[in-house]
Amino acid sequence: MVVEGAGPSCGLIDGFGRHVTYLRLSVTDRCDLRCVYCMSEDMSFRSRRDILTLEELTRLARLFIARGIDKLRITGGEPLVRPGILDLFAALSEPIADGSLRELTLTTNGTQLARFAEDLARAGVRRINVSLDTLDPERFRALTRGGSLARVMDGIAAARAAGLTVKLNVVALKDGTEHEIHDLIAFAHAREMALSLIETMPLGDVGVDRVDQYLPLDSLRRQIAGRWTLHDVPMRSGGPARYARVAETGGLIEFITPHTHNFCADCNRVRVTASGTLHTCLGQDDATDLKAHLRTSATDDVIVRLIDQALGRKPKGHDFILRRGASPQLARHMSETGG
Template sequence: MLIDTFGRKFNYLRLSITDVCNFRCNYCLPDGYDCDQERNFLTLNEIETLVTAFAQLGIKKIRITGGEPGLRKDLTDIISLCSQTPGIEKVALTTNGFNLARNATAWKAAGLNAINVSADSLDPRMFSAITGNQNLTDILHGVDVAQEAGIESLKLNAVLLKQFNYSQLQDYLDWIKDRNLTIRFIELMKTGDNQSFFRQNHVSGQEIKSLLLQQGWQQKLKHKLDGPAQEFFHPNSTGRIGLIMPYGKDFCDTCNRLRMSAIGKLHLCLFAEAGNNIRPWLTASDVEGCKQIIIDTLFDKKVAHQLQQGFVGGTKHLAMLGG
């Protein structure tokens, strides 16, 4: 088991396989992806070494992220590799859903257990205003296809923005009343590129939580492999609500996840200064060496991020490391 100097146990890896994204979300990549960046992403063989090493160190859950992971043609192979690695109990995917309808069945067959789909509005015009994409209907159809394929856990992610979708909060609650899935509201985070936008659009997660509790929503207990979201249920709703509140008190106390960038850097926090390059061990297929560098790096993990103080580290935008 991976344990840091503060006694926190790590069983969850967020694995970015590309930082390329085909959406232009106003809170992340409003000008689109910069094609001049390095694109020498981890190969399938390097990912195999990485996943094997982490699994042998006690990682039980892997979430495949981007950028947009669906842009990689070998995504199905990556899912299969992760699901077949001894020790890995759950494989999840975060996607914008642009090709979900076409691939959900194959991803399920490869071993995918859970999908989180970005849906920053249920209104097509607002969705387009936020994401620069006009295919909301196709994306929601993909969610239906994923459910029909038997994906165990389906969640929609929405970054709540004061000047955009915050007024549509009740629309989400109404939409999930008869749907067996979870809507997760994510508190907007400040990054290197969005500081003015953050000041204009940040909504406190605690404010949303108070509203839910007033409406009779009740908080669920966490499973050991769950991420940072607080999840809520209501006796009159089939669907559930999740809240991710990185500015909340004690958010980092239960941290159980590490992050790998698409170019082979191990990040101890989304908002740390820089990752530790472990790619030489991955390229050499050196599982034991990889395990040792992971253990050594973990000693540097800090007790908490410093978002409340305005520190965003080396995170220029969320697509760099999968949010």
């Protein structure tokens, strides 16, 4: 598909001069787990007709790639529960093969990985993030409201056997993560997996007060440093992570801190929901509807213009605030935005 007036040389640049090269594309708002920091127990999901088709997702992804996006992460919900999802990965393997897309990645809860890992590797995926907040089966069942830790462990093993590099995502939760952090580090680094620690974010009503979940990573890092030797690593990805290497293991820990340290100055990413809404900031209520034009415009000119206009309005940063008893800062759940 030829995009008129667009190409990698044009690039996507926001109003603050930041080059946007990273798209997080959600393919579904549905998930086979109900993690307590992500969803309420009784979730309502969008109707099937409101969700972009695989063809529309492919068209939109290729359009962003033509505009200079060189890293694409497929997200959800849980992306691997989307029927026919391998067709999308197969379509996106083409820009990987011709070099127009540098990296195609995936964030998953791991429940479907044993089934899909080899096919993902064949499609050009080299690196994935797997959400794993605990190594205790009972706590896992409680945090996910019924999930099986063994199934996720099988998925991680299958991904590693298929040659995928795995990073573990851990949402830091008060009265839980502190008790397991050393085991999580040892588990990940013994298997050559980086560990990403993430502060909980006030997105969507999950049925509990976020203040009761919140564990600041500053305090967790001090706890880690009481046992492990941490050396800061001056890595920059244009994203939210600050990195440290553990001397005893050689492995990396990423600290993602939307509350304790604002990470927006070098932001290089945008997000598109499964329903075709472009969000240029995870922590703001900005929204641009792309779906209507995907379904009515035969050419891409209007969509390109909408994307450029949205980038011109991209906020300088988020304004996450946690207050006891306050409503969620944003109504949309993380499962809808795609992380």
